Amino acid sequence: MSSQAGSENENNGEHLPTVREGGEGGVAVEEHDPFANPGLPPHEPRKQDIDERAAKRSERTVSLLFTVSMLATVGFIASFVAIDVDKIVYIFPLGHISALNFALGVTLGLALFCIGAGAIHWSRTLMSDVEIVQERHPIEATPETKTLVKSEWRQGTEESQIGSRKIIRRTLLGALTLVPLSGIVLLRDLGPLPETKLRHTMWDKGKLLINMNTDEPLRPADITVGSLSFAKPEGLEDGAHDFNKEIAKAALMLVRIHPGDIKDAESASWGHEGILAFSKICTHVGCPVSLYEQQTHHVLCPCHQSTFDLSDGARVLFGPAGHPLPQLKITVNDEGYLYALGDFDEPVGPSFWERG
Known part of the structure; x- marks a missing residue:
């Protein structure tokens, strides 16, 4: 009897009582099935x-x-x-x-x-x-x-x-x-839509090479053979609102090599007494190049190990970089300070699709 009632309730999906035999004096007791399907409530129309x-x-x-x-x-x-x-x-x-x-x-x-x-x-x-x-x-x-x-x-x-x-x-x-x-x-x-911004930096003819550490103009005597120094263009001050944007393109490294060890004659003519100036920005993805090997004149990018030969126009020897490091033509003025004769010979940093 009880199994029949329960089956009926289940089939109809109605929350009906289930009959269970027993209780006091053998009287049947009704119980509600807590798992019965209550069904959907009556639909009430909205005002709209x-x-x-x-x-x-x-x-x-x-x-x-x-x-x-x-x-x-x-x-x-x-x-x-x-x-x-x-x-x-x-x-x-x-x-x-x-x-x-x-x-x-x-x-x-x-x-x-x-x-x-x-x-x-x-x-x-x-x-x-x-x-x-x-x-x-x-x-x-x-x-x-x-x-x-x-x-x-x-x-x-x-x-x-x-x-x-x-x-x-x-x-x-x-x-x-x-x-x-x-x-x-x-x-x-x-884009990019940089117009000519990627092709030019703050370097220009007559701008002094300023030591990154002392903020003083550099003389040839400040750069010894085998050393690597870093410079920024005159007029670019730390803390300026555009400092990071400009130094990301204009960062410069200076190396002094015995003139007889320089393999590229044109590169040597762009320097002064063996002092050569190259962009510090790697031509792969723009990391700062700074690991210098004095005996080989090789400089290494720490990010992806692109290696450049500074004695041979900073050409690429190893790694994913696609171009040599751009070189800056330098000389000295009447006061004996190093200064630039123009901008870099090539756009600095990674290649971009508009670059020839």
Whole structure:
């Protein structure tokens, strides 16, 4: 009796009592099955389902959110074009931050948020909220299931009212069309679009070679045979806002080699009494080259072991570097200080696609 009742309850999916024999005096006791399927609660229509004015209000709200998303995307693009990358502003409680980064973050965040909020409000107020139960089925769908899915898709499309709610459809398409423009605009930073910035450094004719450690102009006597010294161009001061950007291109290393040991005659003519000046920036990925072997005149990049022969125009002997280290032509002025006769003979650092 009890197994029969339990089976019935299970099959009907109703939360009905289960009869158990026993108890005092052999009287049957009824118990509720805690695992019985309660079923779905009765469907309650929303206000928008029965009041077209409420539905219109929801439609306007969704459209407003999509419209704000479009305006925010336009603001993102305008900010990217109009705001200087170096501009700093104070915003409480963030403190001093980049105005460009703040504007891009706010506008793009608002554009994406409004699309999401509009879609959620649309689904909660206008799309069908009737719950549909579907029994589990094999992984491979039967032809009947495929037909059912297609019909449910058509039904869902109709119930979403995307066909009849034209203003929602148009503003949604507008928002989704404009948002990808943010990513396209950001591709501009991947360019590169450096114009001629990668081809020139702060070195120019007449600029003194300043010792990186003492901040004093260098004389030939300051550089001994077999030593390696480092210099920066005159006028580039530590702590300046553009110091890191400029020294990353203008960093210079000086080596003094016996004139008879220099293999490249042209390289020797660019130096002074065996003092040669080369870029310190490796032509592989831009690491600082600084490990010098006095006996071989080889300099090694510590990152990927590219090796350059400073006695032979800094040509590559080993490693992934694709070009010799650019050389700086130097001489001495009337006061006996070393100075540059121009910029490097080649763009410094790693190769780039526009480089000839």
